[in-house]
Structure formats: structure tokens, C-alpha cells
Amino acid sequence: MVTIEANNRVLEANEGETVLSALRRHGISVPTLCHMSDLFPSGACRMCVVEVEGMRSLVPSCAYPVANGMKIQTHSPRAIRARKTIVELLLANHPDDCLYCVRNGSCQLQDLSENLGVRERRYTGGRSLHDLDVSSPSLVRDPEKCILCGKCVRVCEEVQSVSAIDFIGRGSHTKIGTAFDGGLNVSSCINCGQCVVVCPTGALREQSHIKQVLDALSNPKLHVVVQHAPAISVSLGEEFGLKPGIDVAGKMVAAFRRLGFDRVFDTSFSADLTIMEEASELVHRVKNGGVLPMMTSCSPGWIKFVEHFYPDMLPHLSTCKSPQQMMGALVKHMYAERQGLDPKSVFLVSVMPCIAKKFEAQRPEMGTHGIPDVDAVLTTRELARIIRMRGLDLGGFEPEVADDPFGERTTAGKIFGASGGVMEAAVRTAYHMLTGEELAELEVKAVRGLEGVKEARLNVGGLEVGVAVVNGLGNARKLIEAIRAGRSDLHFIEVMTCPGGCIGGGGQPLGASRDNIRARMLGLYRIDGDESVRVSHKNPMVQRLYAEYLGEPLGERSHHLLHTHYTHRDVLL
Ligand code: SF4
Ligand code: SF4
Ligand code: SF4
Incomplete structure (x- = not known):
């Protein structure tokens, strides 16, 4: 430890850390424009300059190391003048x-x-x-x-x-x-x-879809349905002054109804469905010598990454559509059919933590005869803008529940929103598929948390399974390179494009620190700990869907509606 003085306060700092890091740890705010806390400082913007006693020039605090006895003024007239000139x-x-x-x-x-x-x-x-x-x-x-x-x-x-x-x-x-x-x-x-x-x-x-959604809501000829992804309910509140991780699912459903949506469905329902299909696919691949390791397919940025950079790995991707697109296929086919609606008159809006979902919804594979399964995708931020635009008070609503037949979820579907959630949910159901029993300990702690790569060896119903959970595609690239180089101890890999998974997605409220993302994650695990139905195969509506419509996981109808294929894309260098 070293001792420094900042704005006449004596502070302890870690030897080797930067001035900015020490100041922020002690609650002293210095503005930055280019600083990124987990990456090496670039010192590009110079907004963080501070005055250090004995030095002729101002120093960029993001790139300057602390030294014992250093005396710093963060808001001296000279530092403020320099910052103001940069802004001007x-x-x-x-x-x-x-x-x-x-x-x-x-x-x-x-x-x-x-x-x-x-x-x-x-x-x-x-x-x-x-x-x-x-x-x-x-x-x-x-x-x-x-x-x-x-x-x-x-x-x-x-x-x-x-x-x-x-x-x-x-x-x-x-x-x-x-x-x-x-x-x-x-x-x-x-x-x-x-x-x-x-x-x-x-x-x-x-790319905003707000106008399309507002137009659809005011078109009396359209039946407008909304689905909301697992990670939305623990982050939307931040846009309205709540702390990250507070679950506003019920209030959000009430807001959807006030906005005029005809039906509200929960994408965590189709996450449960994804688990039924994906766990079946994993068990099938393991038992029948299929391509392993199998890699998850619910993150569309990750899919495009493989399509561009690792087309030889495409057979490793699960053929399951993402929960967004499974819901889309069910709404435009089964739901429209049962409601006696022309699929062209059903407009499905997704609220997603992710902007890659806007790309995914437009993929030609994700529709039938030119009719997309998902018509518009709003980010968490865009939903908040619409709620504000309509003058609704999210906090004032009494919680409401989503609609049948796709409104009921288990907590396994809900934890999809955090890195490791898909793996944990799949392991819970794969164990049941292999043994007919329930896992005694449902929480797979080894795959929880915000680390970029988490690995474990799990005993799933007598099968020794090597699993890895990765978030951030730089981490995924390293793992793929290792597999290409011969690593063969892994059977199942979950990859989420964004740091922390969907809770850290590109459509989420801005300005979230790592602690904020952790709080969103803990919000999801709190829901998992508090509720009683925690495995996807016990979702009564999913069971009914298979009994009345789909038949069985990986069956013909599932194959047609819930699975897809991928495309080799070139990379421009
Ligand atoms: S686009 Fe935004 S993040 Fe990128 S350099 Fe410009 S200001 Fe910075
Ligand atoms: S709000 Fe938009 S226009 Fe205004 S300073 Fe920021 S980027 Fe520029
Ligand atoms: S960081 Fe931005 S430019 Fe880069 S892949 Fe993601 S969306 Fe595209």
C-alpha cells in the first residue's frame, strides 16, 4: 500500500494502480470519456487530467500510477480549464x-x-x-x-x-x-x-422499432402480441429510478396491457421449451455419437460470429431456434390457428435485452412464405421510452400475470437471462430425461457468476459430462481455437455474446457498472430461489403444448417449427 493525498484528504492506494482507480475507489469522481474499467487505459480523451504537486503538466489520471506521498488536486482551476477546453x-x-x-x-x-x-x-x-x-x-x-x-x-x-x-x-x-x-x-x-x-x-x-410498434398498436386490423425476455424484468426498473435486480415483471405486464397489447406472453415460457428441445438434442447426440461438443444457439450474435469466423464449427451448434423465435413460430402458427386469425393479421413484438435480436428476427429462416415470425423487436431502453411517452407510471401499477397459453414459466426459463442459466436449466432437465428422477441439488453453482469462462465436470444421470460456459466472444474464440487444436473433454458449451449474458446485453439500460450487472444476475437467481417450479419439464403449459400440439421433443412438428439451420458467411478483411 502507498499513501497519497487527494483534495487534501489522505488516502491509501494499491502500489501500481492508477490515480483514477485509487480516486474512484475512495468515491472521488473524475470525468472520463475514453476510460473502460476492465481494459488497459488508452489515455485518448485527456478528460481525466488532474494536477499533481511538483509536476509542470497536468497528468491523465487513467494512465498515471500512484506514488507514495503524491499530492493531487482533481478539480483545480487549471484542471477544470483544460477539461472545458477539450469539451469546447x-x-x-x-x-x-x-x-x-x-x-x-x-x-x-x-x-x-x-x-x-x-x-x-x-x-x-x-x-x-x-x-x-x-x-x-x-x-x-x-x-x-x-x-x-x-x-x-x-x-x-x-x-x-x-x-x-x-x-x-x-x-x-x-x-x-x-x-x-x-x-x-x-x-x-x-x-x-x-x-x-x-x-x-x-x-x-x-435501429429503432418504436414507430412500427406504435403504428401496429393503433391499427384496429392487427392483433398485437408482445413477448418479454427473461432479463428484461430485472433491468427495466433502472429506467424508472429503481435499483438493478428488482423484478418488475408483474408491473411490466400491467404496462403492456395499458399500452394496448392484445396478449402478453413470456419468453421464459419458450426458454423452457428450448430446454426441452436442447436437452433432448444433447442426450441424443451423446447416446448416438453425434457431433460434440454441442454449443447453444440462443444468442444471435454468437451464431453470426460462428457463421463468419468458424463455419467449420456450424455442426456443433444446436439446431434449436432461440426462445424469441420459438415463441414467434408458435404465435404465428399454433396461436393464430387456434384463435382463427390470419397470421398476416398477427403482429408479434419482442422486448429483448439485445439488439442482435432485431437482426435475428429478420433472418429469412425465421418466417414462413415471407411472413416473419417476429415483426418488431424493442430493446429494454425502447420499451422504457414508450412507457414514458404514454405517460404511464410503471411503479404505480398492481402486478398482473401474463396470458395463456404462453404466459407460464418456470424459474429454469427465467435464469436464461444470466450467463450459465441455459446450462443450469439444461442440466436439470437432461438429468430427468436420463434417470426419470429430479436432481437433488438443482443449483449448479460452478456455472454461476460473471467470470468470462466457467468449466465443470458434471455427473448427469451416470454420464460424465464436461461443460463450459462462456460469455463475451473473445473468450469464445479462445475456447473454439482450443477445440480446433484437439481439446476433446467437453460435451456441452453455453456461449452468450454479451458480458454476463443477456443481463449485460446491448439493449439494456445504459451506464451499468459490473456491480449493476451482478445485481441483475442476483435478481434472477433470487427468483429461482424463491419459487417452487424450477425445472422446465414441469412447466404445465409446456407439457400441454407437447400433449396437444407438438407431440414430443425433436418430433416432426418440433423439427419444423422450433429448429433451424445456419449459413456460412464471408468476412471482409
Ligand atoms: S462512436 Fe462513440 S464510442 Fe465510438 S469513438 Fe465515436 S464516440 Fe467513441
Ligand atoms: S445529446 Fe446527442 S447531439 Fe447532444 S451532445 Fe450528446 S450526442 Fe451530441
Ligand atoms: S461491437 Fe458494435 S460493431 Fe462490433 S460487432 Fe458488436 S455491434 Fe458490431
């Missing part, structure tokens, strides 16, 4: 577009401008003009609002190992773009939205 220079090349901007009210550049008292445009000159990139089904890039902090480039390369975007051009012509400066739709972008989550401004945003 950024604004000189920025559109005055706040009133029309999706980040109005949640923009770090706007906040800094306010906090530093920027009240006039001190620097003027030619602004860089760029076109919007609206080519992606999942996100929109607005390079004119980009401040070149580089966070999107870093998360894409260092966390996801995709490198779909980078700095291109030189000097004042520098911008962020794709290979050959094409649209994101022709790049290797896997639509994860992690760049949107880290962007401090409105330069990156989801």
Missing part, C-alpha cells in the same frame, strides 16, 4: 442536435458541457460532414456525433474479437468506419450492440 473543441466539430438526439438526457458529452459551464461556442470552423449508416438491421451509426474516443473500436476488438470497425483516415479526416468504409451490413459486425452500450454520445444507437 469537441463541440466545435459537433452538430447542435440535442433536441433530436436519442441520447438527449443520457449523453456524457452533454453532461460534461453542462457541468463545466460551457455556454458559448468559442471555437468555430468547418465541421466534418458524414452520412448516417443505417444499413444494419440492428444499429445506426452517426459519425458526426462521434468524438473519436475509440471505446467502440476497443470493445469490438478486445472484448468481442470481431474488429468490424476501426479508425480510418488521418488527421482531421479520421473517423470510425468499417473495412473499405462500407455499411455495417456488409461487415463482420455481429450486431451485439456492445459498442452502443459504451459509446458516450449519440454516435451509435439501436
Whole structure:
């Protein structure tokens, strides 16, 4: 330990840590634009400069190590002047577009401008003009609002190992773009939205489906159905001032009804269904010498990643559609049929923590005769915007329950929202399929938590099964390379594209720290601990669905509606 002094307070710091890290641990706030807590500092934006006694220049606190006896002033007039000048220079090349901007009210550049008292445009000159990139089904890039902090480039390369975007051009012509400066739709972008989550401004945003949803809700000829993913109910509350992890499922269902949806279904129901199909597929592969390790298929960013970078591994992917798309197929087929509705008149909206789900819903495999199974996908943030737009008070609603026949879930379907949840739910049901009995200890602790890679050897009904749970595609890439190099002790691998799983998805409320994501995860496990039906095969509505409509897991109807295939995609380098 070393001792430093900051703003006349004596503090203890860890030898080797940066000044910024020590200050933040002691609750002293220093603004940053480019800093990413889990990655090596880039020192690009210089917003975090502080004054250190005895040094002639200001130092970037994110990249400067502490030293014993160091005396720091974080908000000296000189440090504040430097920060204000940086913001003024950024604004000189920025559109005055706040009133029309999706980040109005949640923009770090706007906040800094306010906090530093920027009240006039001190620097003027030619602004860089760029076109919007609206080519992606999942996100929109607005390079004119980009401040070149580089966070999107870093998360894409260092966390996801995709490198779909980078700095291109030189000097004042520098911008962020794709290979050959094409649209994101022709790049290797896997639509994860992690760049949107880290962007401090409105330069990156989801491709909004709000207008389509509002139009559908006001069209009397349409029967509008909504489904909500497992991870939404423990994060939506953050948009309304609640702490992360507080479950607002019942209030959210009430809000959906006030918004005018005709039916409310729970994607955790189709997560239970996914488990029935996926656990059956795993047992079938293990017993019949099928391709192993089997890899989960519910995360569409991960699927596109394999399609681009590891097409030789496509046979390892489970053929199960994701819970979103299983629900879509059931709504547009069985539900429409039983309600006497033309599938064209049924409009299905998904609320997802993920922007890759917008891409997934548009895949040609995910529909019949050109009619998509899912018509529009809202992120958690977009749902919150609609609730606010309609003046609804989420906190004031009495909780309500979702509708039959797809509104009932088990907690196994609910924990899908956290990294390790699919694995845990699948193990619970695979054990039952192999033994006819229930696991004595349902909680598979080895696969819980936020670590990027978790591995375990499990005894599932006499079968020794090697399992791995991975989140973040940089981690997935390392595991795939090991398998390609001959690693053969794994039978089942869960991969989630986003750090922490869907709770950390690209469509979730912005500004979440790792502690916030942990709180969302604990919220899901609290639900699992509190309720009594904790295995997918005991979901009474899933049992009824098989008895009355599907037949059996992996049966002909399931194969037709609930399973899919994948595509080899080229990568532009
Ligand atoms: S990115 Fe921020 S500063 Fe720029 S227009 Fe949007 S809200 Fe305003
Ligand atoms: S959505 Fe994901 S893959 Fe695409 S550019 Fe952003 S971080 Fe990279
Ligand atoms: S797009 Fe956003 S995250 Fe990327 S460099 Fe620009 S401002 Fe930073």
C-alpha cells in the first residue's frame, strides 16, 4: 500500500494502480470519456487530467500510477480549464442536435458541457460532414456525433474479437468506419450492440422499432402480441429510478396491457421449451455419437460470429431456434390457428435485452412464405421510452400475470437471462430425461457468476459430462481455437455474446457498472430461489403444448417449427 493525498484528504492506494482507480475507489469522481474499467487505459480523451504537486503538466489520471506521498488536486482551476477546453473543441466539430438526439438526457458529452459551464461556442470552423449508416438491421451509426474516443473500436476488438470497425483516415479526416468504409451490413459486425452500450454520445444507437410498434398498436386490423425476455424484468426498473435486480415483471405486464397489447406472453415460457428441445438434442447426440461438443444457439450474435469466423464449427451448434423465435413460430402458427386469425393479421413484438435480436428476427429462416415470425423487436431502453411517452407510471401499477397459453414459466426459463442459466436449466432437465428422477441439488453453482469462462465436470444421470460456459466472444474464440487444436473433454458449451449474458446485453439500460450487472444476475437467481417450479419439464403449459400440439421433443412438428439451420458467411478483411 502507498499513501497519497487527494483534495487534501489522505488516502491509501494499491502500489501500481492508477490515480483514477485509487480516486474512484475512495468515491472521488473524475470525468472520463475514453476510460473502460476492465481494459488497459488508452489515455485518448485527456478528460481525466488532474494536477499533481511538483509536476509542470497536468497528468491523465487513467494512465498515471500512484506514488507514495503524491499530492493531487482533481478539480483545480487549471484542471477544470483544460477539461472545458477539450469539451469546447469537441463541440466545435459537433452538430447542435440535442433536441433530436436519442441520447438527449443520457449523453456524457452533454453532461460534461453542462457541468463545466460551457455556454458559448468559442471555437468555430468547418465541421466534418458524414452520412448516417443505417444499413444494419440492428444499429445506426452517426459519425458526426462521434468524438473519436475509440471505446467502440476497443470493445469490438478486445472484448468481442470481431474488429468490424476501426479508425480510418488521418488527421482531421479520421473517423470510425468499417473495412473499405462500407455499411455495417456488409461487415463482420455481429450486431451485439456492445459498442452502443459504451459509446458516450449519440454516435451509435439501436435501429429503432418504436414507430412500427406504435403504428401496429393503433391499427384496429392487427392483433398485437408482445413477448418479454427473461432479463428484461430485472433491468427495466433502472429506467424508472429503481435499483438493478428488482423484478418488475408483474408491473411490466400491467404496462403492456395499458399500452394496448392484445396478449402478453413470456419468453421464459419458450426458454423452457428450448430446454426441452436442447436437452433432448444433447442426450441424443451423446447416446448416438453425434457431433460434440454441442454449443447453444440462443444468442444471435454468437451464431453470426460462428457463421463468419468458424463455419467449420456450424455442426456443433444446436439446431434449436432461440426462445424469441420459438415463441414467434408458435404465435404465428399454433396461436393464430387456434384463435382463427390470419397470421398476416398477427403482429408479434419482442422486448429483448439485445439488439442482435432485431437482426435475428429478420433472418429469412425465421418466417414462413415471407411472413416473419417476429415483426418488431424493442430493446429494454425502447420499451422504457414508450412507457414514458404514454405517460404511464410503471411503479404505480398492481402486478398482473401474463396470458395463456404462453404466459407460464418456470424459474429454469427465467435464469436464461444470466450467463450459465441455459446450462443450469439444461442440466436439470437432461438429468430427468436420463434417470426419470429430479436432481437433488438443482443449483449448479460452478456455472454461476460473471467470470468470462466457467468449466465443470458434471455427473448427469451416470454420464460424465464436461461443460463450459462462456460469455463475451473473445473468450469464445479462445475456447473454439482450443477445440480446433484437439481439446476433446467437453460435451456441452453455453456461449452468450454479451458480458454476463443477456443481463449485460446491448439493449439494456445504459451506464451499468459490473456491480449493476451482478445485481441483475442476483435478481434472477433470487427468483429461482424463491419459487417452487424450477425445472422446465414441469412447466404445465409446456407439457400441454407437447400433449396437444407438438407431440414430443425433436418430433416432426418440433423439427419444423422450433429448429433451424445456419449459413456460412464471408468476412471482409
Ligand atoms: S450526442 Fe450528446 S451532445 Fe451530441 S447531439 Fe446527442 S445529446 Fe447532444
Ligand atoms: S455491434 Fe458488436 S460487432 Fe458490431 S460493431 Fe458494435 S461491437 Fe462490433
Ligand atoms: S462512436 Fe462513440 S464510442 Fe465510438 S469513438 Fe465515436 S464516440 Fe467513441
